[in-house]
Amino acid sequence: MSVSAPRIYDIVILGASGFTGKHVLKQLLKFFNNPSSPLNSIAIAGRNPSKLTQTLHWATRPDPPSTTASIPIIAADTADPHSLRSLCLQTRLLLNCVGPFRRHGEPVVSACVETGCDYLDITGEPEFMERVEERYHEKGVKMGSLVVCACGFDSVPAELGFLFNSRQWVGNEVPNRVEGFLSVESEKRVVGNFGTFESAVIAVSDVKKLREIRRTRPVRSRPVIPGPPPKGEIIEHQKKIGLWGVTLPSADATLVGRTLSILSENPHGLPGLNDSADAVEKRKAFWSSVKPAHFGVKISSKSLITIFGYITLGLIIGLLGSTSFGRKLLLKYPSIFSLGGFRKTGPSEEEVKSASFKMWFVGHGYSNESLAAEVNAKPDTEIVTRVMGPEMGYVTTPIIMVQCALVLLSQRENLPKGGVYTPGIVFGATDLQHRLQQNGMSFDVISKSSLSS
Numbered sequence: 001m002s003v004s005a006p007r008i009y010d011i012v013i014l015g016a017s018g019f020t021g022k023h024v025l026k027q028l029l030k031f032f033n034n035p036s037s038p039l040n041s042i043a044i045a046g047r048n049p050s051k052l053t054q055t056l057h058w059a060t061r062p063d064p065p066s067t068t069a070s071i072p073i074i075a076a077d078t079a080d081p082h083s084l085r086s087l088c089l090q091t092r093l094l095l096n097c098v099g100p101f102r103r104h105g106e107p108v109v110s111a112c113v114e115t116g117c118d119y120l121d122i123t124g125e126p127e128f129m130e131r132v133e134e135r136y137h138e139k140g141v142k143m144g145s146l147v148v149c150a151c152g153f154d155s156v157p158a159e160l161g162f163l164f165n166s167r168q169w170v171g172n173e174v175p176n177r178v179e180g181f182l183s184v185e186s187e188k189r190v191v192g193n194f195g196t197f198e199s200a201v202i203a204v205s206d207v208k209k210l211r212e213i214r215r216t217r218p219v220r221s222r223p224v225i226p227g228p229p230p231k232g233e234i235i236e237h238q239k240k241i242g243l244w245g246v247t248l249p250s251a252d253a254t255l256v257g258r259t260l261s262i263l264s265e266n267p268h269g270l271p272g273l274n275d276s277a278d279a280v281e282k283r284k285a286f287w288s289s290v291k292p293a294h295f296g297v298k299i300s301s302k303s304l305i306t307i308f309g310y311i312t313l314g315l316i317i318g319l320l321g322s323t324s325f326g327r328k329l330l331l332k333y334p335s336i337f338s339l340g341g342f343r344k345t346g347p348s349e350e351e352v353k354s355a356s357f358k359m360w361f362v363g364h365g366y367s368n369e370s371l372a373a374e375v376n377a378k379p380d381t382e383i384v385t386r387v388m389g390p391e392m393g394y395v396t397t398p399i400i401m402v403q404c405a406l407v408l409l410s411q412r413e414n415l416p417k418g419g420v421y422t423p424g425i426v427f428g429a430t431d432l433q434h435r436l437q438q439n440g441m442s443f444d445v446i447s448k449s450s451l452s453s
């Protein structure tokens, strides 16, 4: 089969048998063969066909077996480049749920880019994302393969949430800093699956490599942000929302920064493959209403004791994750070393159902640009917005990945021809936010107020 041969499937999910992959499949099936959906053919892929068959039964129940019969299973192993190439030649879009991405992701991206197939994943691993951009961007542009990492809880709520807050600063108002405060809520314990824990542990060991990528790549353009850079406080109390927060070393801030950097070079957003005039106008209007600001995320809670729990967990993973013996210990006893936060068997259905998240965006800035230009100007305006949604890993992440996929399939002509980009710059000006709101997430303006000096 050649690169230009017609593709059999709209979407293939690779790693559909995984804890997250099976939920992505279940979510995707809601839009399968539905008259208003662009999704007419799906297949699932992975290294273990019998596990994939069980997954298909799980995801399609209680539907009749005919539904299952129309979804083929394709054998593909990330250690076998031929199987990946053959897989990618059959589909327009590949959804990659195989992690840790540092270990398995690169051959998958490579096969997509070589065969001109589009690629979305749910990684939260910064080193992987930046390596992929460095190595595959140009080839992706040439081959017409659009590669977008982090289309899950990492980092779409942060990216779209930041853009939402930034667009509330109207007229002469300008933001200086937006801080995200993530709070996780549940009547039961909040538990993550081992796959996510393993990926986080591996990300710690990659810090040196990440620094090296950043040190050696060409300097990126920086957005112009009015006012002095904010002081970085590691622990902060936000009275208005009643939360304590401690800096979360997630990929969110880096991705928002990358989106703003691309925007500073393309003030009207990235041109689409075959844009309609209407799409160009809409994109221009959207991006000209986005105002850059410094951005960071804090994991937060009403209770300072919980904050100290998060700090302890961060120290355990940070210290043990930096040596190979420590990593072995962490991965052998995930439940003990994550203080019960991750389990080899993953969360139960009840635990998933009872969890939810809120991400508050507290923006500080100026009521007019001339005030921002004054020496040592203090922000005089605050805008608080919020993104909320169900459980992060296995409900929100599948919803986001599936909606990104549907936008990509239905609006491909208006998206960049190819290359490696952030979710924010690719999907920011599309109807992704609206779609997420229709599928269980919310974006709200909470308050806009003057700050007394």
Ligand SMILES: NC(=O)c1ccc[n+]([C@@H]2O[C@H](COP(=O)([O-])OP(=O)(O)OC[C@H]3O[C@@H](n4cnc5c(N)ncnc54)[C@H](OP(=O)(O)O)[C@@H]3O)[C@@H](O)[C@H]2O)c1
Binding pocket: 014, 015, 016, 017, 018, 019, 020, 021, 046, 047, 048, 051, 076, 077, 078, 079, 097, 098, 099, 100, 101, 104, 122, 123, 124, 150, 151, 152, 153, 154, 155, 193, 194, 195, 196, 197, 199, 200, 392, 393, 394, 397
């Ligand atoms: N962005 C977010 O917020 C978010 C949320 C959830 C998960 N994630 C990420 O998603 C990834 C998966 O997490 P998970 O909890 O679902 O992990 P998991 O349950 O361990 O699933 C891993 C999947 O990868 C497959 N796989 C492993 N090695 C493979 C190989 N050589 N070839 C082909 N397939 C292979 C597994 O197949 P078998 O079934 O055959 O073992 C399984 O389907 C992690 O990196 C995690 O961090 C991100």
